[in-house]
Amino acid sequence: MSHENPIPMTPVWEHEDTSRIPFWAYTDEDIHKQELEKLFYKKHWCYVGLEAEIPQPGDFKRTVIGERSVIMVRHEDNSIYVVENVCAHRGMRFCREKHGHVKSFTCPYHQWNYDLEGKLQGVPFRRGVKQDGKAKGGMPKDFKTSDHGLTKLLVATRGGVVFASFDHDVESFEDFLGPTMLSYFDRMFNGRKLTLLGYNKQRIPGNWKLMQENIKDPYHPGLLHTWFVTFGLWRADNRSELKMDEHFRHAAMISTRGSGGKDTQTTNVSSFKESMQLNDPSFLDVEVEPWWDGPTAVMMTLFPSVILQQQVNSVSTRHIQPNGHGSFDFVWTHFGYEDDTPDMTERRLRQANLFGPAGFVSADDGEVIEFSQQGFEQKPFHRSLAELGGKEIEETDHMVSETLIRGMYAYWRKVMGV
Amino acid sequence: MSDNWIETISIDDVPEDDVIGVTVNGHQIALYKVEDEIFATDNVCTHGHALLSDGFLEDGEIECPLHQGRFCIKTGKAMSEPLTEDIKAYATRMEDGQVFLKFR
Ligand code: FES
Numbered sequence: 110m111s112h113e114n115p116i117p118m119t120p121v122w123e124h125e126d127t128s129r130i131p132f133w134a135y136t137d138e139d140i141h142k143q144e145l146e147k148l149f150y151k152k153h154w155c156y157v158g159l160e161a162e163i164p165q166p167g168d169f170k171r172t173v174i175g176e177r178s179v180i181m182v183r184h185e186d187n188s189i190y191v192v193e194n195v196c197a198h199r200g201m202r203f204c205r206e207k208h209g210h211v212k213s214f215t216c217p218y219h220q221w222n223y224d225l226e227g228k229l230q231g232v233p234f235r236r237g238v239k240q241d242g243k244a245k246g247g248m249p250k251d252f253k254t255s256d257h258g259l260t261k262l263l264v265a266t267r268g269g270v271v272f273a274s275f276d277h278d279v280e281s282f283e284d285f286l287g288p289t290m291l292s293y294f295d296r297m298f299n300g301r302k303l304t305l306l307g308y309n310k311q312r313i314p315g316n317w318k319l320m321q322e323n324i325k326d327p328y329h330p331g332l333l334h335t336w337f338v339t340f341g342l343w344r345a346d347n348r349s350e351l352k353m354d355e356h357f358r359h360a361a362m363i364s365t366r367g368s369g370g371k372d373t374q375t376t377n378v379s380s381f382k383e384s385m386q387l388n389d390p391s392f393l394d395v396e397v398e399p400w401w402d403g404p405t406a407v408m409m410t411l412f413p414s415v416i417l418q419q420q421v422n423s424v425s426t427r428h429i430q431p432n433g434h435g436s437f438d439f440v441w442t443h444f445g446y447e448d449d450t451p452d453m454t455e456r457r458l459r460q461a462n463l464f465g466p467a468g469f470v471s472a473d474d475g476e477v478i479e480f481s482q483q484g485f486e487q488k489p490f491h492r493s494l495a496e497l498g499g500k501e502i503e504e505t506d507h508m509v510s511e512t513l514i515r516g517m518y519a520y521w522r523k524v525m526g527v
Numbered sequence: 528m529s530d531n532w533i534e535t536i537s538i539d540d541v542p543e544d545d546v547i548g549v550t551v552n553g554h555q556i557a558l559y560k561v562e563d564e565i566f567a568t569d570n571v572c573t574h575g576h577a578l579l580s581d582g583f584l585e586d587g588e589i590e591c592p593l594h595q596g597r598f599c600i601k602t603g604k605a606m607s608e609p610l611t612e613d614i615k616a617y618a619t620r621m622e623d624g625q626v627f628l629k630f631r
């Protein structure tokens with residue numbers, strides 16, 4: 110590619126496969142706009158939250174799908190609605206609270222009032238104002254409130270997790286996941302009620318896809334995350350599998366800790382830290398839970414909006430909320446299960462210290478994503494390499510592969526038409 | 528007349544087939560006149576904070592000007608969305624050209 114004309118007008122994917130990823134995929138604002146349309150607003154289910162966040166009728170949570178503000182709310186009949194946070198009158202993002210409890214929604218600008226399904230209930234001065242016994246002004250006779258509700262999204266709930274789609278023709282949530290991903294989803298959300306433990310929130314100055322890639326990249330944890338390695342959570346001899354749906358858009362990295370005996374080598378890369386000890390070993394007071402059914406860690410990437418994490422006893426959802434091509438908000442919701450003992454709740458909370466913006470482990474990921482974006486912006490005509498484990502896209506029984514990243518970009522190219 | 532009846536305004540000041548807002552013992556009250564009968568309810572809507580006396584009286588129901596919720600002026604019953612809560616209605620009587628109202 111010539112350096113005189115570094116940014117092509119219409120970006121072209123020059124390499125024959127997805128073992129090379131052009132930097133423009135992360136730096137082009139027009140590509141980003143198209144991604145929002147094609148990946149977040151059409152044909153995909155996006156994460157909005159947990160049912161446990163809105164336990165009572167009238168409870169709501171404001172969140173986003175892609176870059177659109179939406180509200181997840183529990184109706185009087187206990188079902189969950191998701192509506193767009195844009196007033197039908199003059200378009201204001203009327204809901205300002207992050208969480209709350211309401212009987213109905215009222216836009217502060219002109220007090221248009223909507224029920225919990227987003228139906229317009231009434232508008233001030235619809236019949237005008239009375240002066241000397243006569244009504245003056247107001248809406249025309251043919252104004253119908255039923256024509257002016259909030260935009261309503263399609264909603265799918267499963268195992269206490271809520272997804273929504275602007276696209277009312279989207280396939281079912283179950284078909285969207287596919288059987289393999291669905292089985293791992295159901296493993297984690299097996300019908301027990303979830304309990305909300307808390308949130309972490311961070312803004313990462315990098316392209317949102319880098320977060321998906323980060324959790325599709327089993328190459329890095331043993332190398333970047335010295336904490337993992339040093340204290341034995343990530344071991345080269347872990348039994349591991351990489352799995353995908355048939356479109357290669359979603360993936361799961363499944364691993365099972367070995368015996369964990371101190372006599373076995375953690376990894377031959379970082380063994381120089383073997384002598385280090387945790388001052389408070391309770392951070393790694395792991396208790397095996399029956400529902401794991403083997404794996405000690407399953408990290409699922411559901412394209413495009415969420416990561417579902419089980420890392421020993423710490424379970425969380427991580428919501429990807431883009432804002433522009435070079436930045437996204439990353440919202441962690443830590444949860445537990447209704448039958449957890451107080452001890453288990455403590456344990457989940459303690460282990461949550463590994464994660465989030467300042468987590469012993471996750472702080473590293475936020476930084477490498479930021480610095481990757483800096484590299485891309487610096488030479489947008491260049492490309493990255495994802496060739497570990499070959500150039501093919503296939504499930505594996507080991508972790509030394511970038512196959513999930515290649516898979517995601519094969520799907521991305523198809524949907525984006527590049 | 529028993530002590531419970533409170534004198535308000537003159538019958539002639541209540542507009543025909545319409546509503547007027549008055550303050551009685553510090554309470555905001557809406558008075559309605561329909562076919563020479565007088566009805567009284569609270570004047571502040573149970574939904575938004577609007578005065579029903581700015582609203583529209585039709586078929587024995589007062590429609591709130593803010594969000595078009597309708598109350599029955601005889602019983603105070605909430606008749607339509609978005610209302611979830613009835614409004615208080617009060618007994619009235621007419622004597623010596625004046626409207627009287629009873630709070631309980
Ligand atoms: S913009 Fe919402 S009521 Fe006017």
Ligand SMILES: [Fe+2]
Nearest residue numbers: 323329330474
């Ligand atoms: Fe990581």
